[in-house]
Amino acid sequence: MNKISNEERKKILESPPIGTWVLMLSVGGGMVAAWLFLYYGVFLSRGMIN
Amino acid sequence: MNDTSAKNLALSHMWVAFAAFIVACFMGEFQVLERSGLFESLTSISVYFASVSTHGVLMAFVLTTFFIMGFGYYTASNSLNVPIWNPKLAWTGFGIALTGVVMAAVPLLSGLASVLYTFYPPVQAHVAFYIGATLLVIGSWVWCVIMIVMFYQWKKDNPGKTVPLAMFATTANALLWLWTSAGVATEVLFQLIPLALGLMDTVDPGLARTLFAWTLHPIVYFWLIPAYTAFYVFVPKQAGSYLFSEEAARMAFIVLVVFALPIGFHHLYMDPEQAKGWKLLHGVGTFIVALPTLVTGFTVIASLEIAGRLRGGKGLFGWIGSLPWSNPMTLAVILSLVMLIFGGFGGIVNASYAMNAMIHNTAWVPGHFHLIFAGTTVIMYFAIAYYLWPILSKKPLASNSLALVQLWTWFIGMSIMTTPWHVLGLLGQPRRISSVQYNNLLTMSWEPYEILMILGGLILLISACLFFYILVKTQFGATTEIFAGEVEYAEPLHEVKDLPEYLNDFKLWNKVIAVLMLISFGVPILQFFFMDTYGSSAWGY
Numbered sequence: 001m002n003k004i005s006n007e008e009r010k011k012i013l014e015s016p017p018i019g020t021w022v023l024m025l026s027v028g029g030g031m032v033a034a035w036l037f038l039y040y041g042v043f044l045s046r047g048m049i050n
Numbered sequence: 051m052n053d054t055s056a057k058n059l060a061l062s063h064m065w066v067a068f069a070a071f072i073v074a075c076f077m078g079e080f081q082v083l084e085r086s087g088l089f090e091s092l093t094s095i096s097v098y099f100a101s102v103s104t105h106g107v108l109m110a111f112v113l114t115t116f117f118i119m120g121f122g123y124y125t126a127s128n129s130l131n132v133p134i135w136n137p138k139l140a141w142t143g144f145g146i147a148l149t150g151v152v153m154a155a156v157p158l159l160s161g162l163a164s165v166l167y168t169f170y171p172p173v174q175a176h177v178a179f180y181i182g183a184t185l186l187v188i189g190s191w192v193w194c195v196i197m198i199v200m201f202y203q204w205k206k207d208n209p210g211k212t213v214p215l216a217m218f219a220t221t222a223n224a225l226l227w228l229w230t231s232a233g234v235a236t237e238v239l240f241q242l243i244p245l246a247l248g249l250m251d252t253v254d255p256g257l258a259r260t261l262f263a264w265t266l267h268p269i270v271y272f273w274l275i276p277a278y279t280a281f282y283v284f285v286p287k288q289a290g291s292y293l294f295s296e297e298a299a300r301m302a303f304i305v306l307v308v309f310a311l312p313i314g315f316h317h318l319y320m321d322p323e324q325a326k327g328w329k330l331l332h333g334v335g336t337f338i339v340a341l342p343t344l345v346t347g348f349t350v351i352a353s354l355e356i357a358g359r360l361r362g363g364k365g366l367f368g369w370i371g372s373l374p375w376s377n378p379m380t381l382a383v384i385l386s387l388v389m390l391i392f393g394g395f396g397g398i399v400n401a402s403y404a405m406n407a408m409i410h411n412t413a414w415v416p417g418h419f420h421l422i423f424a425g426t427t428v429i430m431y432f433a434i435a436y437y438l439w440p441i442l443s444k445k446p447l448a449s450n451s452l453a454l455v456q457l458w459t460w461f462i463g464m465s466i467m468t469t470p471w472h473v474l475g476l477l478g479q480p481r482r483i484s485s486v487q488y489n490n491l492l493t494m495s496w497e498p499y500e501i502l503m504i505l506g507g508l509i510l511l512i513s514a515c516l517f518f519y520i521l522v523k524t525q526f527g528a529t530t531e532i533f534a535g536e537v538e539y540a541e542p543l544h545e546v547k548d549l550p551e552y553l554n555d556f557k558l559w560n561k562v563i564a565v566l567m568l569i570s571f572g573v574p575i576l577q578f579f580f581m582d583t584y585g586s587s588a589w590g591y
Binding site: 004009012013015017018019020023024027028031034035039042043046 | 292294344347348351352355356359360366369370394395404405408476543
């Protein structure tokens with residue numbers, strides 16, 4: 001564990017969580033893509049229930 | 051607060067919970083072995099369904115309810131710094147619930163309650179099962195009353211002060227459970243027990259399924275809230291950080307409680323007794339309840355990001371590697387969130403009105419709920435146990451490294467077991483079947499997935515035994531070392547000042563729930579009393 005200065009600590013606590021935003025958006029985007037794949041690629045391609 | 055009564059209550063409840071858990075894990079492994087058809091000596095349809103029913107009851111009703119009650123008693127006393135209100139009543143509730151479990155176990159283990167831990171007539175269990183389940187619920191209601199009384203007594207004694215987040219979440223769960231259990235309690239009291247006693251010979255399954263849908267979805271959030279509580283109140287501190295936003299946490303709990311309730315009809319998408327409009331309304335609500343989970347994910351990950359950066363992590367994702375992965379709580383939350391992503395996606399597919407037809411009643415469904423419940427939720431129960439056991443037993447955790455191995459093996463086993471389930475669901479394998487051996491090409495193509503599930507189940511069983519061993523060794527091991535630590539709650543990044551009352555109380559939200567429940571369940575239930583049900587009145591009398 002690295003030692004950080006008080007100034008760095010203050011900066012970290014005041015910074016927006018960029019990594020979290022990117023991670024959340026990536027997961028959200030991945031989910032949308034997976035949903036679209038399942039809907040158009042798997043579900044609709046199976047055709048009508050008969 | 052070092053309340054011995056709260057500690058004893060917590061330990062007793064949690065031991066019942068984890069004893070049920072370990073028995074259920076052995077049953078789970080038997081089920082995947084039996085179902086595969088690869089071991090002829092194990093093949094028994096009646097034993098399989100008795101085992102599935104008992105496994106489900108032990109995991110979904112006994113592990114959860116007792117764990118939640120035990121965790122709740124300790125959280126209430128510790129976070130409010132007061133003794134348990136009316137410990138005698140709490141022990142009475144424990145006794146009632148335990149009596150119920152024993153009573154339900156007899157028909158379950160003797161094959162007289164092989165109803166797959168659901169309450170769907172005309173499938174019918176022995177009356178002792180229903181009475182036992184009712185006693186378990188009554189015992190849990192005692193816990194709810196005690197939590198609510200402690201919440202409001204503390205507020206009365208501390209006017210204008212903010213209720214600690216841990217207690218706010220616990221009380222939210224108690225209220226949720228009171229609302230949630232009302233549906234199945236009505237069904238059991240007015241339909242299933244009279245039917246099982248022979249007081250009536252017909253029953254309306256449509257009404258029964260509607261009442262069970264009232265309970266069936268929010269019960270998942272009842273199980274999940276202790277995990278979310280740990281996410282917010284323990285994880286940031288354990289990781290060396292702060293809670294990113296306490297207001298967001300409170301709002302997430304409120305939205306969870308309010309919108310978990312009026313959405314159960316996504317379990318009835320394929321049922322004929324409810325009209326499409328009601329199903330659509332509940333379907334929209336189901337997507338709304340995903341929001342607090344997204345908020346929770348964001349808040350917890352943001353708290354972890356701060357922790358990683360304070361430990362020297364740089365760059366967009368460098369903080370992930372800097373997190374204290376050797377801390378069981380931190381490791382558990384990471385693994386829990388990963389499983390939540392995949393389990394949550396499965397849930398979104400379930401809730402999608404049209405696509406539900408593709409995976410309805412297929413193996414996809416147990417794959418989904420094992421990821422959300424046995425994955426996301428139960429791994430946090432483990433982490434909470436590892437955190438609380440030294441405090442409750444005053445002895446250090448037997449082995450931190452074994453705890454880490456246990457968490458990893460649980461995650462790996464759950465991933466290996468649930469992935470084939472999802473694939474098999476898309477391939478059309480039905481759920482709730484005792485055998486997959488029909489000697490045709492389709493079912494033979496399922497075999498490799500069944501073998502993978504056996505492997506996953508075996509890893510899970512080993513992991514479960516390890517968990518139990520660590521708890522036993524911690525509490526009853528020969529060490530003379532005394533553990534003097536106490537619970538440490540995460541502090542918010544920004545001090546909570548002037549919190550509006552709606553984020554510190556539930557009176558308003560109870561009214562909102564009442565209105566939403568009236569809208570979403572009023573007509574769907576009342577309709578059964580105003581239309582012919584072909585040979586049966588609504589209650590069957």
